[in-house]
Amino acid sequence: MNVLAQSDVARETYWGITNTEYAVFYLLAAIAIATFVYGVYQRFSRYTDGDDDPFARLNDLPSRIVNGAKIVLSNEKQFNRDLYGGLMHSFILWGFLTLFIATLILMVDEYAFQKVLHTSFWEGTFYLSYQFIVDAMGLLFVVGIGMAMYRRYWVRNERLWDRHTSSEDDVFIWTLFLLGLGGFLLEGLRIYSAGIPDHEIVSFVGYGLALAFDAAGLSVLGAEQAGVNGAGLNAENLHWLAWWSHSLIAFFFIAWIPYAKPFHMLSSFANVVVRDEKAGKRLPNVPSDLDATNAESIDDFTWKEILDQDACTKCGRCSSVCPAKASDRPLDPRNVILDLKQYREELDAGGEQQPIVADGGTSVIDAETMESCMACMACMDACPVEIEHLQSFTRLNRQLTDQGDVDSNMQDVFQNVMQNGNTFGDSPRSRGDWADDLEFDVPDAREEEVDYLWYVGDFPSYDERNKQVARSLATILKEADVSFGILFDDEKYDGNDIRRVGEELLYVELAGHHVETWEDCEFDTIVCTDPHSYNTFKNEYPELNFDEFADDPMMPFEYDEQWNEDGEIEVYHWTQAVEELVQEGNLDLNGDELDYTVTYHDPCHLGRYNDEYEAPRELIRATGCELDEMPRNRDNSFCCGGGGGGLWMDFEEEPKPSEERIREALEDTDAGAGVEKFVVACPMCMTMYEDGRKTGGYEDEIEVVDVAELIVEAIGKEEKAELEVAAD
Incomplete structure (x- = not known):
């Protein structure tokens, strides 16, 4: 049928290309690669102009590269709450990498084996396997690009469109699409021109296109020898045109990579490799240098x-x-x-x-x-x-x-902390007054040895609603017969949120005061009411270089060591500590005391920051409550709006995050309006949701309670809480 019919299980790499065209091809390839290398050099040399990073980013680099490769190749983050996006990106990435590796295999065979060893491994069984894998993964690549184009242009996913969306996004996706489509078109024309040999069925996409060309009656050079001598529309000319078009698009893409969006293929992998495992939960320290x-x-x-x-x-x-x-x-x-x-x-x-x-x-x-x-x-x-x-x-x-460009409300908070050691501006001497209405005395950790040094926090100490939570937790610890104590007026604000607002030096003052105070106490474990305190004590105080500030006359401490550098002092959120007590049988909870239908809100600083999701849930279940999860839970939890200083600032927002979250609890859970209690484990969340319940008009529909209040009720100590409310 065809003078180009092929019998060997292999193919010619540069079929239909003259020696001159071969030389031009490699000249263009060299230019594209040189442009790519220069662009990458410019990009990475620019990073050296940036400041030094305070965290070790390149330590144990081989292990980092391996772990980074696992994350990137598995596409695990792309699948996070987006199955479609995960599949789409996986198809594109795996397909692209396969086609790239396939190109490298061709280079190795041609230049290392054919030209040097005068042999070839790209034939027979290897060739058939190669062709099948390349077609399969190339098809996934094209499908992935099609999914991306469908999401971007047909569905018009709103998160893909914003003021930074530009023509480079279009050029990127269309270039990849043309590369994938052009590769299959090129393969189909080659197989058709070769007489559609049976063994090429392994190239199932190209083979299918070849059959389509045959059905359409596309002419071939051998059938026109008596005619126009190869000119006109025929498979060979179309193959030549497709080959050069595909090559030029590929060269453009290679040269373009460092200068636009495609660079993320390199920078994203580098970013994953040098990531900080504690990013966010700890922040870089500011240098003591005032300049x-x-x-x-x-x-x-x-x-x-x-x-x-x-x-x-x-x-x-x-x-x-x-x-x-x-x-x-x-x-x-x-x-x-x-x-x-x-x-x-x-x-x-x-x-x-x-x-x-x-x-x-x-x-x-x-x-x-x-x-x-x-x-x-x-x-x-x-x-x-x-x-x-x-x-x-x-x-x-x-x-x-x-x-000095700080919100006026935050300036007031800074002033309160500087003068009184708390965000409320109240007297430090009244910090422990919340405990006066308890039927027992709360021990002073400065005067006696305790197992748990309980950091109560600002809101449980001064805010009337959160004082009830503090008394509930004190009742739980007393009922569990554990040794605990507090610092009374030597306790100050933990500093977590003012640090995130930018007031680093005040944070250092607070941290120095606390570690110096703790050094004079005898205890085993620090237990925190507030997840914000828990995070900063656990992850940030140990990172602070106190010795850089100890000699500063403005700093009210002389402590000059690295506190808890080896983690010998355990820091717990109270739900973690009480969960252990429940497991050990220190509290009389049988799991059937209460019959409320509740939902639970994961605090950001306990959940996303520190991966603690189960301790509060286990305690809720231990009380007998039926826990109905909101759609956004655990690492997908929706913030109450109080973090990062939001608790103290006023915003024009609609709806408030707290209002939206309560709406979600009442409308999007399985129980819907049957949810009786909105359960929190954070004083800031308590404050924000009590406010959202009022401003959102939900006061008669749901009650906001802390996990500690559920436990107190479950162990039969709710009458104490009632007395405390009356006293307030």
Whole structure:
């Protein structure tokens, strides 16, 4: 049938290409690769202009690369709450990598085996296996691109479209699509021109196209020898055109990678490799050098923070889970990262400098945008490429604090903490007054040895609603017959949230005071009422370099060691400690005491920050309550709105995060309006949800309670709580 009919189980790599065209092909390949290498060099050399990162990012690099490869190849973060997106990205990634490896195999065979060893392994069984795998994975690649185009252009997924969406996004996806489609078209024309040999059925996509060409009657060169001598529309000419088109598109893509969105294929992997496992839950310390700056220029950002900017794929996952954005606060986590990247690139191209962040004016980021952040870490949890938003956001907040561009309510909070050691501005001497109405005395941990040093916290000490929770927890610990004590007026605010708002030095003062006080006490374990305190004591106090500040006359401490560096002192949230007591039988809970239908809200600092989801749930179940989960639970929990200083600031938001969350409890759970109690395990959450219950008009529909209050009722001590309420 065809003069080009093929019998050997192999094929010619450059079939139909003249020697001159062969030379031109490799000249273009060299130019594309050189452009790629230069662009990558420019990108990575730019990171050296960034500041040093305070955390070890390159230690144990081989292990980091292996673990990073596992994360990237498994696409585990892409599958997070998005099956369609996970499959789509997996098909594209696996297909692309397979086609890339297939190209490398061809290079090895041609240049290492054919030209040097005068043999070839790309034939016979290996060839058949190669062709089948390449077709299968290439088809997945095209399907994945099709899924991406469907989501972007047909469904128009809203998180993919924003002010940073640009033509480069279109060029990227269409270039990949043309590469995949062109490769199959090229294969089909080759197989058809070769007479559709039987063994090529393993190339099932190309084989199918060849059969389609045959059915359409596409002419071949051998059938036209008496005619136009090869000119016109025939399989060979179409193959030549497809070959060069495919090659030129591939060269363009290779050269374009370092200069636009495709660079995320490299930067995202690098970002995963150098990620900090404790990102967000611990923040970089500020240097004691008073000349140090936070975000006066783009080069104040660390090289990792600049890499974060380049790793962003504009996927919008962070934006879609951000409670601030959902409440119409002026924050979009993606846009903050991309605004910084855009400014850096404009500056590198000769643009004018401007303030990075300020209250109004022509700054890159507006102060109100950063004030909107709740520090809930939802953006970081959702990000598939391990961008550490909170590190950059805190840097911006520190700059605002240095400049004095801080919300007036937060300035009042700072003043209260500086003068009285608490965010309420109340007298330190009244810090332990919440315990006066208990039927027993709460021990003073400064005067006697205890097992649990209980850090009560600001809200349980001063806020009337949360005082009830503190008394409930004290009752539980007393009933469990454990040794515990508190610091009374030597307890101060933990510093967690003012640190995230940018007041680092005040945080250092508070931390130094506490560790110095703890050094004079005898205890085994620190137990915290508030997840915010739990996080900062567990993850941040041990990171603080107290010796850098101990000689500073402005600092009210002389402690100069690294506190709890080896983790010898255990730090618990109270639900973890009480869960152990329940398991050990110290509390009389049989699991059938209460019959409420309840739902539970995961606090950000206990859940996403520290992966503790089960202890509160186990305690709720131990009381006999039926737990009905909200759709957004555990690591997908929706922030109450109080973190990152949100508790103290006023926002024009609709709806409030707390109102939206209570609506979810009453409308989106299986029990719906049958949910009787909205259960929390955080004093800030208690405050925010009591407010949301009132402003949202839910006062008669649901009650907000703490886990501790359920336990007190379950162990038959609710009459004490009633007496305490009356006393209040």
